[in-house]
Amino acid sequence: MIKKIMKNPENKGYLFILPWLIGFVTLTIYPILYSFYLSFFDVTITTEGIQTESVGIENYQSAMTSDIEFINRLIEYVREILISVPLIVIISLLIALLLNQNIRFKGVFRTIFFLPVIISSGPVLDKLIGLDIATLNMVETNALYEMIAGMDNILASSFVYIIDNLIILLWFSGVQILIFNSALQKVDKKIYEAASIDGASSWESFWKITLPSLFPMIMVNIVYTTVMYSVSSLSTIVGHIQSNMFQLETGFGYASSLSWIYFILIVLVLITFTGIIGLFNRKYK
Amino acid sequence: MKTLESQPPTKRKQKKQPSKWVKVKKRLLGTNSDRGLIMKVIFYALLISVGFVFLYPVIYMISYSFKDLSDLLNSSVNWIPTHFYTENITRAYEVLDYIPTLLETIFVAVVPSVLQMMVAAVVGYGFARYDFKGKRILLVLVISTFVIPPQITVIPRYILFNNLGLLGSIAAYAIPAGLGQGINSAIFILIFYQTYRAIPVSLIEAARLDGAGEFKIFTKIGIPMGLSAFIISFLFSLVWYWNETYLASIYFGGTLSTLPLELQRFVAAYNNMFPGSGGDGIAGVNEAIELAATLLSIIPLLIIYFISQKWFVESIDRSGITGE
Incomplete structure (x- = not known):
């Protein structure tokens, strides 16, 4: 046969x-x-x-009710990912747009922006965070920062999270910058010429030509960022699952249920993100 | 002709010779097609400051690695240490057990990378060059494996490898990599898929007419034509396997170690190696020593990057992920 x-x-x-x-x-x-x-x-x-x-x-019951540490980390994860992923994608889009200008030393800048992808292993990032160089220390001593850090609401804590992890967030955007940069170079230059003859400003060209043609890559980058961020060893949930694996009272069964909850959560986050982008895309068309 | 002549002569003159102010304005603010000087300065300033923030931790790391205790405590010493102090580096070098660990890291990263590269090439070629039943579904499954977090599969794989007696050996990395289920295998299969779709059909048809077998066509045409995909896949695999600590710590236990793993337990290892440090002459573990260890652990990667950065930076252009 x-x-x-x-x-x-x-x-x-x-x-x-x-x-x-x-x-x-x-x-x-x-x-x-x-x-x-x-x-x-x-x-x-x-x-x-x-x-x-x-x-x-x-296992699922105790994970969702009595494992306070796990629940807190899940909440923290959702909050972080909802802030980080859009931020990383926007930052990398902006940097890619800058690189796409007619500038010199493009190669040098691309090399610098991609460098973190090569060296950021979990322990290296841990050291940066642990030794407080994951952010610019001049920002942290800024009076405005201290004022906002003193406030107690969701916006303030999000702001503090972004500032405290500024470099980590940038370091997560190396691949995405290159993806956007590569996509930008493939947009047909003639369309821009035609638009500028019709009197469109470069601001209008960005919203009417560049952004719509980047939609597929925005999608790719959102999925990529979400996955990379979720499975990175920086994720506190990953660490929690690993420590439960080799604990006598909990063991593999409990750790498996934790990883399933985490997996479902990642998929839900992905569906939310791609759904939102899909809606925008349809509105544009 | 008539319309041109009917125009008032003064206006025509003005168009031909723009005033000095207009020229300056054009230079500074630019026109629709060309950016002006002001915009250019802003762009460069932005790029340079973003670049600085990107490099900040690395610069900080290098600077602090050469600081001795008095420099660390002296707040007036900012970036450049007062004298060339190498004790941090030598101490970190010793604690990391540098050369043996480095060789082991290279072994642990190269073996699965080579396998992953070869398998991704064969599988990507199969998807790109043949039409078989269920191809589309299988391709979707390949991509979907990217989304599955390793946390889901690691426990059953651990049990499986444990039963087969493969834990603590390179096989725990090599077998998944060699079957297309390694770290980010899906991305590499996709890169080869894109590469091989671009080969003209006529080339393959000609080889077939010459009587070459399918696998021979792959080795004679596929491998040379996919060379850049091979290099890109190998380099990215190498870096990703090099930096992997989650799977390494679970699969290898203590038998195989890597630089990132040693860095992870650096503080404990240091205190173990220099007990009672902090007192009699030997410095206790401090920021400078930890950063020296971090620097040592990334130096091989930095060297790889600077030799092959062109391949990394152009990888996405070449891989065709962003379309033709």
Whole structure:
């Protein structure tokens, strides 16, 4: 039968993707299902192997009710991601627009902006935050900053979060800058010429030509940023899941339920972001 | 002709020879097609200040690595240390167990990167050059694996590797990478997919007519024509595997170590190596020593980056992710 399938040359494509297919089934699909299964069990690892004891939805229940640390971190995560992702995408768009101007040393600037992507491992970022160089210290001693930091509301705390993590946020935007920059170079120059002959200012050209043609890349960057931000080892939830994995009272079962809650949350965030962008896109058309 | 002549002569004159003020204005503010000097200055100022903020931590790191205790405490010493002090570096070098750790890091990062690159090339080629049933769905599945957080798969993989006795060995990295399920494999498959879609069909048809087998066509045409995708994939894999600490700490336990992992436990290792430090002559761990360790851990990456930065910076243009 296999011979019959392979008679058609097009079906040889299966041979090429076979390694991925095997990996996908054994190392992605099976683990996803298995971790979902484990999330309903109490798992203990003994010398004879793994022992499981069904606990129903108790793992999820205790994660959402009694694990105060986890709940707080989830709330913090949602707040951070709702601020960070749009901010990172906007910052990288602005920097890409600057780079797209007719300027010299473009290569040098691109090299600088991409550098953080190469060196920002979790421990390096941890050190920057821990030693308080994740932000410019001249900003933090500013009187205005201190005044706002003293206030106690959501806007003030968001502002403080942005300032305190300014460099981390910039460091997360290296790839996105390049994606926008590359997309900007591919917008047909003739459209701008035609628009400027019709009397459009560069401000109008930006909103009417540049932005709509960038929509697909805005989408790509939002997804990319959300995923990268969520799985980075900076995420406090990732750390919480990892520490629960190897704790005797909680173990793999409980950690699995935590990672499922986190996964669902990430997907919800992605749906929210892409939904909003999709709506904008439709309005434009 | 008639309309031109009917125009008042003064107006024509003015258009031909703009006044000095208009010239200056044009220079400074620019026209629709060309930016003026003022705008240019603003652009450069913005780029330079943003660039400074980007580099700030690195500059800070380099500066502090060479500061001794008195420089650290002296608030008048800002960026440039008063004298060339290398004790921080040598101490961090010792605690990180630098050369052995570096070699291990290279091993841990290169092996999965090579595998990931090769598999992504083969899979990307398969998706780009063949039409088979279910291709579109499979392609969507490839992309969707990017969104699945490693936290979901890591526990079952850990159990699986534990049963197979692969924990603590490079196989825990190599096997997922070699089956297209490594770190960000989906991105690399996509890069190769885009690259190979751009090869003209006639080239492949010609090779087929010459009697070349499908895999031979891949090695003779696919590999040379996808060279930039190979380089880009290898470099990005290398950097991502190098910087990975979450999976490394879970899969390798203590048997294999990397520079980022050593950096993670640097303070504890330092106190362990120099017990009672802070008292008799030996400085306790401080900001300068920690930053020296951070600097040491990123120096190899900086070297890789400066040799190959063109490939990194042009990767997105070349990969065709943003369209043709």
